[in-house]
Amino acid sequence: MQVYFLGTGTSQGIPVIGSQHSVCKSNDTKDKRLRVAVWITWENHSIVVDCGPDFRQQMLNCGCTQLDGILFTHEHADHTAGLDDIRPFFFKQGSPIPVYGHQRVLQNLSKRFDYIFENENKYPGAPSVHPIEIINGQSFMIGTTPVIPINVHHGHVQVFGFRIQDFAYLTDVKTIQDEEIQKLKGVKVLVVNALREESHHSHFNLQEALDFINLVQPETAYLTHISHLLGFHEEVQQRLPKNVYLAYDNLKITI
Numbered sequence: 001m002q003v004y005f006l007g008t009g010t011s012q013g014i015p016v017i018g019s020q021h022s023v024c025k026s027n028d029t030k031d032k033r034l035r036v037a038v039w040i041t042w043e044n045h046s047i048v049v050d051c052g053p054d055f056r057q058q059m060l061n062c063g064c065t066q067l068d069g070i071l072f073t074h075e076h077a078d079h080t081a082g083l084d085d086i087r088p089f090f091f092k093q094g095s096p097i098p099v100y101g102h103q104r105v106l107q108n109l110s111k112r113f114d115y116i117f118e119n120e121n122k123y124p125g126a127p128s129v130h131p132i133e134i135i136n137g138q139s140f141m142i143g144t145t146p147v148i149p150i151n152v153h154h155g156h157v158q159v160f161g162f163r164i165q166d167f168a169y170l171t172d173v174k175t176i177q178d179e180e181i182q183k184l185k186g187v188k189v190l191v192v193n194a195l196r197e198e199s200h201h202s203h204f205n206l207q208e209a210l211d212f213i214n215l216v217q218p219e220t221a222y223l224t225h226i227s228h229l230l231g232f233h234e235e236v237q238q239r240l241p242k243n244v245y246l247a248y249d250n251l252k253i254t255i
């Protein structure tokens, strides 16, 4: 399995528009972060998790030529606003793109992108999706591979993380129950959000993310959904435990 970090930034991305913050003005490419998403490929599958406003640029950056589905974590704009840009995949593949999400998320998307979800009298240039509901507590199959949804909370908003084989991806987590943590036991690679050092009402801060990694005990962990307030990539990386890495845009890992 290959995981490609399409974006590792928090909702505004880094640099933030108009910001004079030193991290936003950094010349280090690792300090440039598009909105959070990953591209996961294994066997003949090509899946992205979330489809935020940077989706088009991300697909160009990673060279993705086939999209078998989008797993949605939740409905916030930084995770969904790029949905219209599935058009090239839809035109090329000729069939609706499977989109997986909580019923609430699919409903939300079908309101915001009604022209994509409707089946009749479609505008000829509109893409189509095949909505697939993710039910809490039930794994689902992509090909012959089970995907285990992990139920977490982002303040008051329910969010799904995903475990696929030895890989787990959790973003926008603030709280998670013990029984969900059990579903992560034995993962080799864990990706989890770490916004900044200061606490936040709906995101793990750095210490909370490190404590969580300690509970799960993966072989390797990567931090994502990063704010410019966390600091410069190189400086923060030096302070992390030896099996924990700050993810950065266009990082590829093999599991």
Ligand SMILES: [Zn+2]
Pocket (backbone or CB within 6 Å): 010, 011, 036, 076, 078, 079, 172, 225
């Ligand atoms: Zn987010």
